[in-house]
Amino acid sequence: MGVYDEALSSFFRNVDQRGADSTGGKITALKARAVLVDMEEGVLGEILQGPLRSLFSSTQLISDVSGSGNNWAVGHHTYGLAYREQIVDQVRKAAEHCDCLQCFFLIHSMGGGTGSGLGTFVLKLLEDEFPEVYRIVTSVYPTAEDDVITSPYNSVLAMKELTEHADCVLPVDNQSLVDIVGKIQHMSNTGKPGCTIKKDCTIISGQGGVVKVEKPFDAMNNIVANLLLNITSSARFEGSLNMDLNEIAMNLVPFPRLHYLVSSLTPLYTLADVNVPPRRLDQMFSDAFSKEHQLIRADPKHNLYLACALMLRGDVQLSDLRRNIERLKPTLPFVPWNQEGWKTSLCSVPPVCHSHSLLALANNTCVKSTFFDLRERFVKLYRRKAHLHHYLAVDGMELAGFSEALSSISALIEEYTHLESPLMPNAPRLTIAT
């Protein structure tokens, strides 16, 4: 069987029949270093019966029966209270099996009740119990067309928690994922010679993975999975310029609350035709800065970059990286005190099926429009006190919670906007008495 190496051990334990950690280098049984929480049983049930079931022992899954009814308050307060101990227990167990715990990845959606409410409760819990471990959160934001009416409430209530307790947030919206899927499928179906996409070599196919893409959200979810793979690649594999997870927050978060990062992934697919020259590297860099490759709808080029990270994998050399930074710099507006605000990493191992890839993470003021829209939708409901009673009926949920959440998101928007105001002249340097 396969070798259990450093790269695998970052995400999986290797256990023997008794469930203890195996010694020796061969894979015996892999167990994901994960805790899965849902307050209804459907999704978790499927996982436990699906092809990946051996990766999880049942104790790692925490569930209830009736769900949160798309109610943040139920998720956060009711289930939070009820399951706090069990969740802490499971997380602690998983943490104890790690030689060195670098970071928690929290993955959830903002618009519903459990992911949003209980998810942010767990976030706070992680901060309390493991204050020194980074918390990177991948949040799926609802779009305006979202069919959950109260998603603006849930999202804004969750936002406050994310702003206060996460080290880094990677917002993702479903519409962007749908667009990317569409673009890939369009390429596949065009059938133009030289445009055939290599089977299973797309960002949506779960390439190299166990599960074939079948269900509607699988394609979209694979994109997010690829995001997380690329972020952790340098921590898992070797390279000439490594980037650990703790370097992400350090370089991309200049002010503690402004930690929402726009991510874009390229390439989206590999072409099958051998006569087509491999996508020029420079094109890959340009793509990373095109809106079509972003996982959230936003317009970074017409706003202000606070910082930007380029994480490269595969056959890319230093000179390619330097050349492209020089080329792109003049086209991207950076905040005056960080004109050369680039963080770069080179990981030698490319993703399965590609010769190289690039993940760009940008801290850009463009996220404020996403938050602005979200706030507008919130206010539309809040003004009429629509559906509020469902929330206030929950023990622990007060009206103040709503106004605080609203202030929080308003303040956040204001902080981003403030950074765009015309700059002060460069601060005079210290003078030394000669």
Added chain:
Amino acid sequence: MSIDMSVVSLQLGQCGNQIGHELFSVISDDSNGPNRKKYKQCSDDRFFYETSAGVLVDMEPKVISQAIAKASKSGRWRYGDKAHFSQKQGSGNNWANGFCVHGPRHEEAVEDLVRKEIERCDRLAGIFTMMSVAGGTGSGVGTYITQRLRDLYPNSFILNQVTWPYGAGEVIVQNYNSVLTLSHLYQLSDAILVHENDTVHKICSRLMNIKHISISDVNKVIAHQLASVLQPAYTADSPCHYSTNPIGELMSSLVSHPEYKLLSLCNIPQMSSTSLAYSVFNWPGLLKHLRQMLIASARMEEGIDWTVSAPSAVTSGGESATNSRHKNFNISLANLLILRGKDVSTAVTDGFKDPTLYVPWLKTENSFSTWTCPVAFNGYEKSATLVSNSQSLLKPLDNIVRKAWNMFASRAYVHQYTKFGISEEDFLDSFTALEQIISSYTHL
């Protein structure tokens, strides 16, 4: 036969460990060239016991593993089995994390390793550290360890080789990390030998014609330059046998005043091995280029500004000297020329003895020295290195401070440092220290 002195080297962080590995490789390759028995003997005594006298330190394990593995694979040399220290989690590009947390936490383990190497030496020539200033471990942990070593070995020379990052970022907080590192090191180190990635990159692209430059290419150039300084040579103090005290002699040649410790390196020729086969060099040509590179602050042998000239020798007092100086003229405090290769005894170095190259308040005979070695270095029939204590690093240093200051003015990222124990006060102290250094060099 005098007892040879050994150099204990300390490689810190990713950059330091990558460069350190390349350095030992170059030294080993060079020493194993033809016709150089005594040279090899001296070099081996200086750098290797049975294994290299190198200590590897990093806060994450991958780079060190690679360096050790590559060395063993070479079959020519390897690192000591236990001469390394690493942790599982890096310093996150955070100087404060390196200096305030990782450094103190692991100081005993690292000091132990260094002490073991020092004890293996008959005599210690000095401690040579390699690190970058941009990241978290090399810069933060490196500075902390330097501080500890200074306390533990007050009579030993400490030479810090530092790599300055590309101006257009590798690490966003690189300027903060650089300011904090350099301000601290200045108090602790005997001399700071600087390499700039931008310069070395240009050497790779323009002189060596490397199409796809990798970090390994950059590191090889740096290693070549360092080895050209550290390999055996005849010096003024030791004209008949190879000097046993290279680091000490380097210090006394170049760093006579504690306020001036920044050293830069030029090495020519530097070209691809294919071009090398067809090129012929003579000493007058090489020295002429080096001299102009010095006074025009050219960091590599291309695009040298030949219009810059030294002021005319006849001056009547300080003011006219200043006026007759070309505005881009680079004033030196001291220079050390290291010439290696064929017919080195015929090389005429008078051009560097010109008093107008130097500050008036130092005696010229103390400002300039030459080391020579007839052995061809690292495949180059003739090779000339100039180690300089001059104004040539002033502009890049000023750029670093300027960018760091602008960022500090907005207080961006400062919370990441205060979290680990570096306060705004500490930042201000560091800025002050650097402005002082800049001022000192400006007013030469």
